[in-house]
Amino acid sequence: VEKAKHTFEVEIITPGIQNSVDLQFRKKDGNWLWMEAKGRNLFFDPNIKGMLLNLNDVSERKAAAEILAESENRYRSFFNNFSQPILVVSKYKTKIVDANYPALQKYGYTIDEIKQLNLYDLFAGTISPVELQRYLQNGNISTHHTKSGERLYVQLKKFEVQFKGK
Numbered sequence: 001v002e003k004a005k006h007t008f009e010v011e012i013i014t015p016g017i018q019n020s021v022d023l024q025f026r027k028k029d030g031n032w033l034w035m036e037a038k039g040r041n042l043f044f045d046p047n048i049k050g051m052l053l054n055l056n057d058v059s060e061r062k063a064a065a066e067i068l069a070e071s072e073n074r075y076r077s078f079f080n081n082f083s084q085p086i087l088v089v090s091k092y093k094t095k096i097v098d099a100n101y102p103a104l105q106k107y108g109y110t111i112d113e114i115k116q117l118n119l120y121d122l123f124a125g126t127i128s129p130v131e132l133q134r135y136l137q138n139g140n141i142s143t144h145h146t147k148s149g150e151r152l153y154v155q156l157k158k159f160e161v162q163f164k165g166k
Contacts, residue, residue: 008039011051015041022058034062087119091160094119094132108147124151 007021020038027033036058042048079086085103087096095118104111107122119132124143127135135142136158144152 004037007037008051011039011041012043015044017041022062032059033057034059085154087114088161089119106146106152107144108150113147 004021004023007019011017011019018038018040020036023035023037025033025035034057036056038054038056040052042050042052079098080101082100083102085106086100087103088098089095090097096114099107099109099111099114104114107114109117120127122144124145127142134140135156139155139157141153141155144154146152
């Protein structure tokens with residue numbers, strides 16, 4: 001309630017700005033309902049001279065967001081706790097967009113450092129895009145190097161997944 005009160009107090013002193021706040025209400029049956037309250041100060045409009053308020057039921061949106069957050073937490077937990085190194089690489093640019101904890105330990109990079117690299121940067125020698133595709137398709141053993149220059153023998157396996165909607 002305090003957040004809603006503050007939001008609408010701000011609207012009163014800043015005409016024409018539309019703000020919104022999500023509020024939770026208890027229904028007569030004891031269940032909770034999420035409402036989005038939108039307000040707009042129209043006191044300056046000579047035809048209205050008032051405050052426009054809209055309430056929209058956003059309970060389904062909130063429930064969907066909660067389910068999505070739980071799913072993302074399960075994925076993140078699985079990803080980070082999987083014992084083998086995992087690199088998430090963009091499909092066309094081979095840029096590393098994520099890495100799990102075992103990958104960071106094995107390669108010696110921080111998450112920010114490894115996200116600055118692409119898959120080619122990890123190979124001990126120069127390889128062509130055709131060779132990279134062959135490694136990914138056949139699961140061949142290749143030689144990578146760590147941040148400190150140590151050689152790693154790795155077997156690359158490619159699995160296509162959606163990552164951040166892409």
